[in-house]
Amino acid sequence: MTLSCGLLQFVDRDAQEHEYEMTEYEGARARWCPGCGDHSVLTAVQRLLTVEQLIPEQTVFVSGIGCSSRFPHYLRTYGFHGIHGRALPVATGIKLHRPELNVFVVMGDGDCTSIGAAHWVHALRYNLDFTVLMLDNGIYGLTKNQTSPTTPMGFKSNTQPAGSWLPALNPLSVSLGVTNASFVAQTAEWAPAHLYATLRAAYRHKGMSFVRILQRCPVFTPTLFQKAVQDPVNIALLTHDDGISAPELDKVYKNRVQHDPHDLAAARHVAEQTDRIHLGLLFRDASRPRYEETRRVAPRTAEERIQLLNEEFDRYAV
């Protein structure tokens, strides 16, 4: 487990007056394979940090284990590259104790929908105010080609060489099925304008925003999104005044589906569609209760805490 803490590198400056440039958010050199979709997501995230002028010392990226989970190393913010499947409980602890921090979570499809599935469900319900990026390449990349829950049926891997036996799990349907989920969107790393617009909407949402990012892995799943990448006719953009718009893509993606992101039943219907890949905001409801608000405990001084503790002990004194 690595705790990558960049505090010692930060120079002392008045954060309010300093304007951050994109290069100031760059961490170590990214070591993903050439052509890996993770590079594109990193660039979009760095753009978001720059546009929003997030203070590096007040921003933390939490990840599990996987190729995508190397993310925190490549950013000059705080980072916690933790344990496989456990990014969400770590992020929950951080947000509960330091609600003022900007918390981002980066997970792979295996990290989130397999070993971390229970945390995923409960984090959606707890609805803490952080941004979750699930980079879905349909495979365990880091450990070199094992079937994940999102691997398409029939896809051959090292663990299922005759082809995946089961239909793939649908992360959008699962997320939308969890009580109190408040933001669910889908985007693709090969559509950078849409990716960036989605990240911005997700960051600005108050509550847990779950973004499934379709991500190419040219090494182990090179054909997974090939049709959608090569021919925009295989993509449909969800449009609505209150949705996610990326006008730069108007000429590229001509298929439009009008979808009201406040309509949960319609969102579930869109999530089930298999004719095309739908990109956009499926659901948003900023009024849903957030765990850090419902469980807020008023700050207390040390003396007050000792007094409360003594009162508790006295209650049980025999």
Ligand SMILES: Cc1ncc(C[n+]2csc(CCOP(=O)(O)OP(=O)(O)O)c2C)c(N)n1
């Ligand atoms: C407890 C535990 N079990 C298994 C592993 C081995 N392991 C590391 S990453 C990984 C899967 C990564 O796949 P995914 O989350 O999809 O990320 P990707 O590499 O595709 O980005 C596995 C099984 C581990 N590190 N820890």
Ligand code: SF4
């Ligand atoms: S194995 Fe796949 S997911 Fe991992 S870095 Fe290489 S291209 Fe990216």
Ligand SMILES: [Mg+2]
């Ligand atoms: Mg994966």
